[in-house]
Amino acid sequence: MTTAAGTPTDRSVLPVTERYTLLGWLRRNLFSDLFNSLLTLVALASILIVARLLLRWAFNTAEWGVIPANFNLIMRGQYPAIEAWRLWLVIYLLGTVVGIVWRLIVGQFNTTARVLVAIPLVLMLIPFFSMGTRLYLLITAVASFAGYFIAGYLPILHRGRAAVYFVIAYLVVMLILLRGVGAEDGSLPPVQPILWGGLLLSLLLAFFGITLSFPLGVLLALGRQSRLPAIRVISVIYIEFIRGVPLISLLFMGQIMLQLFLPDGFPLVDRVLRALVAITLFSAAYTAENVRGGLQSIPRGQYEAAQAVGLSTYQSTIHIILPQALRAVIPVLVGQFISLFKDTTLVALVGIFDLLGIARTIIANPDWLGTQQEVFAVIAVLFWIFSYTMSFASRRLERRLGVGQR
Amino acid sequence: MSENTAADEIIICQDVCKWFGDFQALKNCSLRVQAQEVVVIIGPSGSGKSTFIRCINRLEEHQAGDIIVDGIPLTRDVRNIEQIRSETGMVFQQFNLFPHLTVLENITLAPIQVRKMKKDEAMETAMGLLNRVGIPEQADKYPGQLSGGQQQRVAIARSLAMSPKIMLFDEPTSALDPEMIKEVLDVMQELAETGMTMLVVTHEMGFAREVADRIVFMDGGEIMEVGTPEHFFTNAQHERTKLFLSQIL
Ligand SMILES: Nc1ncnc2c1ncn2[C@@H]1O[C@H](COP(=O)(O)OP(=O)(O)OP(=O)(O)O)[C@@H](O)[C@H]1O
Numbered sequence: 001m002t003t004a005a006g007t008p009t010d011r012s013v014l015p016v017t018e019r020y021t022l023l024g025w026l027r028r029n030l031f032s033d034l035f036n037s038l039l040t041l042v043a044l045a046s047i048l049i050v051a052r053l054l055l056r057w058a059f060n061t062a063e064w065g066v067i068p069a070n071f072n073l074i075m076r077g078q079y080p081a082i083e084a085w086r087l088w089l090v091i092y093l094l095g096t097v098v099g100i101v102w103r104l105i106v107g108q109f110n111t112t113a114r115v116l117v118a119i120p121l122v123l124m125l126i127p128f129f130s131m132g133t134r135l136y137l138l139i140t141a142v143a144s145f146a147g148y149f150i151a152g153y154l155p156i157l158h159r160g161r162a163a164v165y166f167v168i169a170y171l172v173v174m175l176i177l178l179r180g181v182g183a184e185d186g187s188l189p190p191v192q193p194i195l196w197g198g199l200l201l202s203l204l205l206a207f208f209g210i211t212l213s214f215p216l217g218v219l220l221a222l223g224r225q226s227r228l229p230a231i232r233v234i235s236v237i238y239i240e241f242i243r244g245v246p247l248i249s250l251l252f253m254g255q256i257m258l259q260l261f262l263p264d265g266f267p268l269v270d271r272v273l274r275a276l277v278a279i280t281l282f283s284a285a286y287t288a289e290n291v292r293g294g295l296q297s298i299p300r301g302q303y304e305a306a307q308a309v310g311l312s313t314y315q316s317t318i319h320i321i322l323p324q325a326l327r328a329v330i331p332v333l334v335g336q337f338i339s340l341f342k343d344t345t346l347v348a349l350v351g352i353f354d355l356l357g358i359a360r361t362i363i364a365n366p367d368w369l370g371t372q373q374e375v376f377a378v379i380a381v382l383f384w385i386f387s388y389t390m391s392f393a394s395r396r397l398e399r400r401l402g403v404g405q406r
Numbered sequence: 407m408s409e410n411t412a413a414d415e416i417i418i419c420q421d422v423c424k425w426f427g428d429f430q431a432l433k434n435c436s437l438r439v440q441a442q443e444v445v446v447i448i449g450p451s452g453s454g455k456s457t458f459i460r461c462i463n464r465l466e467e468h469q470a471g472d473i474i475v476d477g478i479p480l481t482r483d484v485r486n487i488e489q490i491r492s493e494t495g496m497v498f499q500q501f502n503l504f505p506h507l508t509v510l511e512n513i514t515l516a517p518i519q520v521r522k523m524k525k526d527e528a529m530e531t532a533m534g535l536l537n538r539v540g541i542p543e544q545a546d547k548y549p550g551q552l553s554g555g556q557q558q559r560v561a562i563a564r565s566l567a568m569s570p571k572i573m574l575f576d577e578p579t580s581a582l583d584p585e586m587i588k589e590v591l592d593v594m595q596e597l598a599e600t601g602m603t604m605l606v607v608t609h610e611m612g613f614a615r616e617v618a619d620r621i622v623f624m625d626g627g628e629i630m631e632v633g634t635p636e637h638f639f640t641n642a643q644h645e646r647t648k649l650f651l652s653q654i655l
């Protein structure tokens with residue numbers, strides 16, 4: 001944690017006129033000496049050239065028609081259009097739960113909250129959206145606001161615990177809605193996961209890959225430090241094996257070999273689920289190594305103090321060691337999760353239609369020949385938006401948890 | 407509990423030996439401590455003082471000899487170890503507070519988790535203890551926001567929250583700036599006056615002279631000499647004791 005006084009450009013020592021003016025800032029940071037000025041000019045020129053090329057391409061050359069025409073495909077893959085209302089319901093509920101959890105955890109309608117509510121409203125401005133889509137986006141914004149509002153009136157004692165229950169309940173409802181239950185002609189007919197695709201699938205793979213691999217990784221990291229040799233050896237072998245293999249080979253193994261490991265008569269596991277298993281197992285090994293770094297940063301005195309006040313090994317792990325170890329590795333873990341999110345695109349190579357898989361089918365379609373640039377540009381922007389959001393959120397979280405660190 | 411030992415002997419160490427690899431850090435150390443007694447341990451650096459008191463709550467494992475704390479023999483049995491630890495508080499040179507918890511949470515954690523105390527009750531006890539060590543206004547701060555002397559007083563309060571019968575101190579004032587030493591020593595003296603059994607490793611001879619019932623001198627892993635402060639400061643027997651005292655007084 002650096003303090004304001006420790007930063008190299010300490011404002012208080014500068015003349016008054018230069019402290020807060022744009023010119024002062026420019027001079028200090030970009031034109032402090034000849035070499036710095038030269039660098040600034042070269043960088044500026046390169047940025048201008050690239051930006052001009054990009055803009056010219058985007059506004060003159062690019063054929064954006066491919067995006068609206070395939071928009072549903074990009075968003076949800078082969079998920080049947082008549083069942084699309086379920087996806088919207090999932091989104092409304094997401095808005096509501098975010099609102100509720102925000103009220104319970106953060107407690108105030110601050111700038112970030114306003115930005116969050118504004119997202120669906122801004123999306124309404126996208127030119128090719130139908131009036132229906134715009135209405136649904138509006139409902140989402142209203143739902144999140146309603147969630148925030150209602151949560152203020154709920155008689156809740158343990159706010160943190162309640163928030164966790166809400167999230168878990170949401171995930172269960174979400175999976176039921178997505179997957180469907182009952183008969184083919186019922187009100188919620190099943191939709192096989194292999195039909196899920198596009199952004200929907202990419203986000204689901206990343207989310208469940210992260211949330212399932214995290215606890216597994218923490219257990220492996222603890223296992224690697226265990227006093228019991230059997231547990232230690234199993235953890236080390238697992239971690240080192242997985243880290244020695246590329247994800248793509250795990251994905252292929254998952255598709256081909258997972259069935260061999262399962263007992264006879266076990267229902268055939270869905271292809272998407274098999275990919276998720278591979279992603280989870282892969283990510284867990286990396287989580288374990290990152291968490292181990294955090295565990296090693298805890299001074300021995302912390303273990304001793306915990307023992308001395310009578311905490312059992314389990315209690316000291318839960319209350320003393322893990323909270324500090326995990327806090328120390330938040331940036332690394334988030335970095336790992338961001339790359340996992342991007343790595344999920346490898347599932348396209350085993351015949352699953354995530355964002356990248358969908359992109360490949362679109363450009364292979366004779367109607368849309370020669371639109372690779374447009375399609376991949378949009379996919380890249382989508383990935384960037386979500387990756388950047390994750391890293392932004394992690395920086396916020398770090399700052400929030402930073403209180404009271406030595 | 408203590409029927410099977412001599413009356414009121416709360417710590418019994420008999421021929422305790424400890425090796426780190428080939429190096430013998432404790433050589434046949436024997437010491438009996440009465441309940442409510444204050445014993446100060448002195449000796450040159452590396453003489454085994456820390457190792458000795460850390461054996462008593464099993465932060466180090468001794469390899470030969472017996473240690474019996476409040477009638478409970480210290481063996482490999484985890485239940486015995488946990489019981490002894492919950493009856494023994496320890497204060498470290500480096501405080502070792504939990505930096506991610508507030509002062510109040512530092513103090514209430516073990517009572518809630520180990521003693522299964524109700525949260526309200528634990529908080530009340532903790533506030534009482536913070537009053538006793540003189541810093542009730544720091545309850546909601548994090549350890550990193552306190553001075554060294556305040557941190558060490560929190561550490562003492564944290565140990566006391568488990569209502570221990572014995573307090574072990576390993577150079578509690580050695581990491582402190584001179585002006586903070588007194589505030590910690592005052593708390594320790596007050597604690598001694600309330601009848602707490604205390605084992606204190608320290609270089610503070612003023613404290614030893616005033617508060618200790620007995621002083622133990624260690625050198626080279628051995629207990630060389632045990633006696634009252636008066637005995638030590640007027641007619642110490644061993645040459646090495648005299649040499650050590652002449653160096654630090
Ligand atoms: N974990 C360890 N591994 C190996 N040797 C150790 C270990 N801990 C202590 N020792 C050795 O045991 C001897 C006694 O150490 P101890 O820390 O008990 O001394 P001390 O009397 O407390 O000294 P000081 O006044 O410097 O704290 C020293 O020679 C030390 O090097």
Ligand SMILES: [Mg+2]
Nearest residue numbers: 455456457577
């Ligand atoms: Mg020592």
